[in-house]
Amino acid sequence: MSRVRLLTPGPVELHPRAQLVLSGPQVHHRTAPAREAFQAVREDLKAAFGTEGEVLLLTGSGTAAMEALVGGLFSPGERVAVPVSGKFSERWAEIAGALGLDVVRGDFPWGQPLSPEEVLGLLDRNTRGVLLTHSETSTGVLNPLAAIAAAVRSVHPDLLVVADAVTSLFLAAFSLDAMGLDAAVAGSQKGLMLPPGLAFVALGPRALQRLRPYGYYLNLDRERKVQAKGESAFTPAINLVLAARAVLEVLLPGLEDQLQTKRGHLERLYRIGEGRGLRPVPSRDGVPVPMDFRTPATAAFYLPEGVGFEALRDAFLARGARIAGGQGALKGRTFRISLMGYFPPEAAEWAFGVFEEVLEELL
Amino acid sequence: MSRVRLLTPGPVELHPRAQLVLSGPQVHHRTAPAREAFQAVREDLKAAFGTEGEVLLLTGSGTAAMEALVGGLFSPGERVAVPVSGKFSERWAEIAGALGLDVVRGDFPWGQPLSPEEVLGLLDRNTRGVLLTHSETSTGVLNPLAAIAAAVRSVHPDLLVVADAVTSLFLAAFSLDAMGLDAAVAGSQKGLMLPPGLAFVALGPRALQRLRPYGYYLNLDRERKVQAKGESAFTPAINLVLAARAVLEVLLPGLEDQLQTKRGHLERLYRIGEGRGLRPVPSRDGVPVPMDFRTPATAAFYLPEGVGFEALRDAFLARGARIAGGQGALKGRTFRISLMGYFPPEAAEWAFGVFEEVLEELL
Numbered sequence: 059m060s061r062v063r064l065l066t067p068g069p070v071e072l073h074p075r076a077q078l079v080l081s082g083p084q085v086h087h088r089t090a091p092a093r094e095a096f097q098a099v100r101e102d103l104k105a106a107f108g109t110e111g112e113v114l115l116l117t118g119s120g121t122a123a124m125e126a127l128v129g130g131l132f133s134p135g136e137r138v139a140v141p142v143s144g145k146f147s148e149r150w151a152e153i154a155g156a157l158g159l160d161v162v163r164g165d166f167p168w169g170q171p172l173s174p175e176e177v178l179g180l181l182d183r184n185t186r187g188v189l190l191t192h193s194e195t196s197t198g199v200l201n202p203l204a205a206i207a208a209a210v211r212s213v214h215p216d217l218l219v220v221a222d223a224v225t226s227l228f229l230a231a232f233s234l235d236a237m238g239l240d241a242a243v244a245g246s247q248k249g250l251m252l253p254p255g256l257a258f259v260a261l262g263p264r265a266l267q268r269l270r271p272y273g274y275y276l277n278l279d280r281e282r283k284v285q286a287k288g289e290s291a292f293t294p295a296i297n298l299v300l301a302a303r304a305v306l307e308v309l310l311p312g313l314e315d316q317l318q319t320k321r322g323h324l325e326r327l328y329r330i331g332e333g334r335g336l337r338p339v340p341s342r343d344g345v346p347v348p349m350d351f352r353t354p355a356t357a358a359f360y361l362p363e364g365v366g367f368e369a370l371r372d373a374f375l376a377r378g379a380r381i382a383g384g385q386g387a388l389k390g391r392t393f394r395i396s397l398m399g400y401f402p403p404e405a406a407e408w409a410f411g412v413f414e415e416v417l418e419e420l421l
Numbered sequence: 422m423s424r425v426r427l428l429t430p431g432p433v434e435l436h437p438r439a440q441l442v443l444s445g446p447q448v449h450h451r452t453a454p455a456r457e458a459f460q461a462v463r464e465d466l467k468a469a470f471g472t473e474g475e476v477l478l479l480t481g482s483g484t485a486a487m488e489a490l491v492g493g494l495f496s497p498g499e500r501v502a503v504p505v506s507g508k509f510s511e512r513w514a515e516i517a518g519a520l521g522l523d524v525v526r527g528d529f530p531w532g533q534p535l536s537p538e539e540v541l542g543l544l545d546r547n548t549r550g551v552l553l554t555h556s557e558t559s560t561g562v563l564n565p566l567a568a569i570a571a572a573v574r575s576v577h578p579d580l581l582v583v584a585d586a587v588t589s590l591f592l593a594a595f596s597l598d599a600m601g602l603d604a605a606v607a608g609s610q611k612g613l614m615l616p617p618g619l620a621f622v623a624l625g626p627r628a629l630q631r632l633r634p635y636g637y638y639l640n641l642d643r644e645r646k647v648q649a650k651g652e653s654a655f656t657p658a659i660n661l662v663l664a665a666r667a668v669l670e671v672l673l674p675g676l677e678d679q680l681q682t683k684r685g686h687l688e689r690l691y692r693i694g695e696g697r698g699l700r701p702v703p704s705r706d707g708v709p710v711p712m713d714f715r716t717p718a719t720a721a722f723y724l725p726e727g728v729g730f731e732a733l734r735d736a737f738l739a740r741g742a743r744i745a746g747g748q749g750a751l752k753g754r755t756f757r758i759s760l761m762g763y764f765p766p767e768a769a770e771w772a773f774g775v776f777e778e779v780l781e782e783l784l
Binding site: 089124125294 | 447743
């Protein structure tokens with residue numbers, strides 16, 4: 059199989075430090091070096107999430123972490139609000155529904171950033187929580203979570219504000235405590251540049267207080283007690299934990315630079331695409347929104363007139379690159395191109411060059 | 422960190438074909454080659470589990486698969502029986518309890534193989550299922566599942582017989598359909614010689630019929646529909662799926678030889694230990710049970726008089742090998758030594774030599 063570089067918004071090009079660890083021999087998780095790595099990763103992630111609370115590791119996809127959080131913070135019958143404007147915000151609503159919560163779902167246009175007013179309109183005095191999506195990868199939107207959380211807290215101070223940070227952590231500025239959030243989830247196969255299989259749950263002080271037992275495998279209440287000792291209740295994906303440690307060692311001290319670089323990559327992608335007349339998905343009333351409302355995780359464009367996704371995808375593949383199509387309501391109408399993974403300057407230039415070539419060829 | 426070989430009953434020494442795949446670049450899961458690998462692994466595992474039904478892949482530990490199965494086959498309030506005689510049979514009871522089932526728990530001596538009569542004694546006409554453990558790694562016992570299942574079915578033909586095959590698949594003879602079982606679980610970090618993080622659920626025809634939605638992330642009813650197309654509902658640990666395919670390609674055609682070899686390794690370990698006067702854990706009324714009732718996954722011995730586990734462990738570590746201690750009720754009283762992972766003849770001879778040297782030194 060010839061090498062295809064991933065310009066997809068997860069899974070992504072692996073960090074070379076991760077690859078090195080993952081090519082090594084198996085390490086046992088019930089040993090001192092494994093426990094140390096486990097704790098170091100939790101501590102580093104606390105810093106990355108920006109919380110005085112705790113971060114727990116789960117073996118599973120980001121969805122596992124989402125369910126663990128909903129199940130651990132809310133009980134069946136309790137009311138939660140979910141503003142839906144993409145595939146991942148829809149997932150919050152599905153999970154909350156599957157777990158028997160009283161879900162107040164608000165549907166908003168896909169591709170349009172949420173406003174504080176739209177979210178406030180879903181809440182009443184019986185609402186116990188609101189489930190938000192920071193970076194909505196399916197549409198390319200970065201929702202203004204700090205403003206939304208501030209508005210929610212000013213009117214409903216006791217309500218828990220929960221966020222999907224799967225594709226914003228390590229890519230956009232994020233701080234659980236400073237943004238007024240109570241809990242958030244993320245996963246290994248995005249900004250951390252690891253393979254999929256490890257998920258993270260960040261719990262701020264208020265969320266920790268309200269945590270209750272849920273199910274068995276996804277029981278954060280139990281994990282919290284066990285992980286305090288550097289263990290996990292069940293065999294963890296220890297190889298990914300060790301790889302996470304190796305990447306965090308270099309990623310965390312340079313995080314500001316990393317965010318700048320990723321933001322620069324995003325601007326370059328949009329400049330190339332918009333320069334060729336492509337229409338960005340993140341927009342309001344047909345007008346593209348400012349860069350602050352576009353997620354650094356991926357650029358998202360409507361397909362150009364007369365060009366199908368398959369033709370576009372194949373033009374990239376012919377050059378050794380893979381892009382992603384639209385999801386959910388946008389399937390068949392959009393495409394997404396991302397430099398979320400490991401892209402040192404030369405690799406990034408190569409990716410921009412491929413994008414330009416493909417547009418040159420097809421438009 | 423100097424290289425320490427794992428003589429532990431999971432995680433284990435990796436298969437070199439797995440290591441090769443895992444050192445490669447990231448592959449995207451929503452692509453034709455990934456879908457083909459996903460389906461090939463499911464087909465190969467169907468053969469390994471020995472069922473005409475289906476095998477589903479879950480990203481998580483074996484425990485995730487256990488919960489998915491209990492939640493997918495039984496509803497809160499329904500009666501299930503769990504004979505407990507080790508840490509992993511106890512886990513079945515805990516899961517069933519956490520999910521609100523009516524659990525009839527029978528406690529039997531740890532280290533003693535279950536008899537069909539003991540299991541039958543837990544059942545009545547309202548029992549909907551029985552949760553069994555094939556290889557009880559915590560005690561070294563291999564339970565006679567075929568005999569137990571036959572006895573159960575002859576008296577209670579409609580009851581579902583569910584098995585934990587986490588450390589018996591690829592190590593002891595196993596056939597879901599032929600042994601009269603309805604469903605079973607296994608994981609990647611045992612006989613398949615992969616890192617932890619991928620779990621398998623085998624569903625026989627009767628279990629497939631009774632499958633119902635459960636939760637969200639561990640919902641087998643949904644996975645069944647999605648996996649029929651070579652996808653999974655959520656981002657899978659695709660790197661482990663690809664590694665599984667590489668290992669299964671060589672493991673499955675030589676499975677009979679593999680079982681013989683593992684059985685030979687086990688006999689050799691017990692011969693060395695018993696020759697030095699060590700007492701095997703698998704026993705009945707103080708008398709060691711025949712080899713057929715000892716799991717090929719690990720040899721388990723009581724600690725010799727006057728020798729603590731730490732001293733034994735350190736003597737192995739000084740020679741570059743790691744063993745495991747006792748679990749649960751046997752913690753501090755037993756030790757376990759396993760050649761479950763990848764041990765070609767020279768590596769196996771090395772392991773036997775280390776075991777002999779350590780006993781020579783300490784006894």
